[in-house]
Amino acid sequence: xxxxxxxxxxYQNGAxxxxxxxxxxxxxxxxxxxxxxxCGKSTLLRxxxxxxxxxxxxxxxxxxxxxxxxxxxxxxxxxPRLLPWLSVAGNVGFxxxxxxxxxxAQRIGEALEKVGLSRYGARWPKELSGGQAQRAALAxxxxxxxxxxxxxxxxxxxxAFTRAELQDHLLDLWNESRPTLVLVTHDIEEALxxxxxVAVMRPHPGRIAQAFDITLPRRRDRTSPEFEAVKRDVLRxxxxxxxLHKIAS
Amino acid sequence: xxxxxxxxxEAMDEQRSAARIPKSRLKSVWLxxxxxxxLALLWEASVRTGLTSGRLMPPPSRIITTLWNLWQSGExxxxxxxxxxxxxxxxxxxxxIGTLFGALTGYSLLARRLLDPSLQALRAIPSIAWVPxxxxxxxxxxxxxxxxxxxxxxxxVYLGVSGAVLSVDRKIVEVGRIFRLSGFELVRRILLPAVLxxxxxxxxxxLGLGWMFVVAAEFMGASEGLGYLLVDGQxxxxxxxxxxxxxxxxxxxxxxxxxxxxxxxxxxxxxDRFGREA
Numbered sequence: 001x002x003x004x005x006x007x008x009x010x011y012q013n014g015a016x017x018x019x020x021x022x023x024x025x026x027x028x029x030x031x032x033x034x035x036x037x038x039c040g041k042s043t044l045l046r047x048x049x050x051x052x053x054x055x056x057x058x059x060x061x062x063x064x065x066x067x068x069x070x071x072x073x074x075x076x077x078x079x080p081r082l083l084p085w086l087s088v089a090g091n092v093g094f095x096x097x098x099x100x101x102x103x104x105a106q107r108i109g110e111a112l113e114k115v116g117l118s119r120y121g122a123r124w125p126k127e128l129s130g131g132q133a134q135r136a137a138l139a140x141x142x143x144x145x146x147x148x149x150x151x152x153x154x155x156x157x158x159x160a161f162t163r164a165e166l167q168d169h170l171l172d173l174w175n176e177s178r179p180t181l182v183l184v185t186h187d188i189e190e191a192l193x194x195x196x197x198v199a200v201m202r203p204h205p206g207r208i209a210q211a212f213d214i215t216l217p218r219r220r221d222r223t224s225p226e227f228e229a230v231k232r233d234v235l236r237x238x239x240x241x242x243x244l245h246k247i248a249s
Numbered sequence: 250x251x252x253x254x255x256x257x258x259e260a261m262d263e264q265r266s267a268a269r270i271p272k273s274r275l276k277s278v279w280l281x282x283x284x285x286x287x288l289a290l291l292w293e294a295s296v297r298t299g300l301t302s303g304r305l306m307p308p309p310s311r312i313i314t315t316l317w318n319l320w321q322s323g324e325x326x327x328x329x330x331x332x333x334x335x336x337x338x339x340x341x342x343x344x345x346i347g348t349l350f351g352a353l354t355g356y357s358l359l360a361r362r363l364l365d366p367s368l369q370a371l372r373a374i375p376s377i378a379w380v381p382x383x384x385x386x387x388x389x390x391x392x393x394x395x396x397x398x399x400x401x402x403x404x405x406v407y408l409g410v411s412g413a414v415l416s417v418d419r420k421i422v423e424v425g426r427i428f429r430l431s432g433f434e435l436v437r438r439i440l441l442p443a444v445l446x447x448x449x450x451x452x453x454x455x456l457g458l459g460w461m462f463v464v465a466a467e468f469m470g471a472s473e474g475l476g477y478l479l480v481d482g483q484x485x486x487x488x489x490x491x492x493x494x495x496x497x498x499x500x501x502x503x504x505x506x507x508x509x510x511x512x513x514x515x516x517x518x519x520x521d522r523f524g525r526e527a
Binding site for chain 2: 069070085126
């Protein structure tokens, strides 16, 4: 279980990015965190990943306290961040700690196949499309089999069609090994399509305003009335945080 | 994954480029030599027709004859070998030290604050100003010459490496951090490959300066080398010999630069850049 216990982050310039955020995410749960820009979503993810250190509070996975990057936790960034000097296969295997080279190549091959890139292993990253590059980044994070996978607006730079395709794909991948997913997004539809629970954040300082359990059966139909109804609720909550934001500033 | 699936598009690429590059290459080479060729012909014609005497500025044919004679007697080979060896030794020394200091000051804030101000101050000294001191310290033979060339090579390499390490994208470094690379591994797997393109450019400008400084070094007294040919040509009033040495400099300088670029090219195929050819 991923436990985020009353964490807060105050940056060196005094900005309070996050205050007293507590979250318990069950094994295999998909949690989506939504909110306007500047509400601390990305900060939250960076603290969980161990890239940044929380000013207060703790993060733990299965009882292990996380204060720096840890093999239990994988992270997919907003941009693919592939290393341009490595082939696609080299990128996917970048974080794979497997001394046996045949075994390593095999695992890379499997990971590439899972994201539909088996023909692209020998290519350079510059030869991939945006969607393909983000798939490779997904494979790089999943190949090490993390217990918790963090995704920081992973599909926000893609066109609507590719985005929907990758959302489907992410669910397929999740179904195979059921890692815990924490997805930060500003796309409510994306959150509702994927998540078991949606946490709405509000800014100044960043904190969780409200959480919604999404019980609709999966693959959710984005156009069904039930989907629309939940979307309305979440939107209303989000809008009230935005209204607060305006009053505050 | 089957081999044919990968090799097919690559083979097609190769075929296409094999058919395309030579033609455009040839054209660009032709365009490149057009101007000097035209000027040479004009000068030759003006001397032949008696328009100019060509005493101080010998025509191309005389320069070629001089080059040929120097080559035939084996002198040219000796001079080229001496100069190239000096440049190579000085370049190796300057490049290695420049790389080490550049990597250190780029990577560590403490090292940068400690070393960079002094190195920048030393850089402000015109390198030729070291000549008298190097001669006093190291004598008039090879050591002082190699030292001067090394100083010339050091600074561009140092600046290039240090600046390149500093400007490595934080986002890419974070990829290394998320996979828990630290210290040496981070340098080896992220920083070094990331700075490679600018490193090659730094090495090339260092090598260029090396060729520049070898002349200064050989002016301070040498019995062989292309710089000696220059001084000798001036003292004995042989402008054709001076021009022959200058042309030789141009040729081996360009060759060594192309060699360095060619050695580096296979390591830089991943680059996604605007311009393909220089």
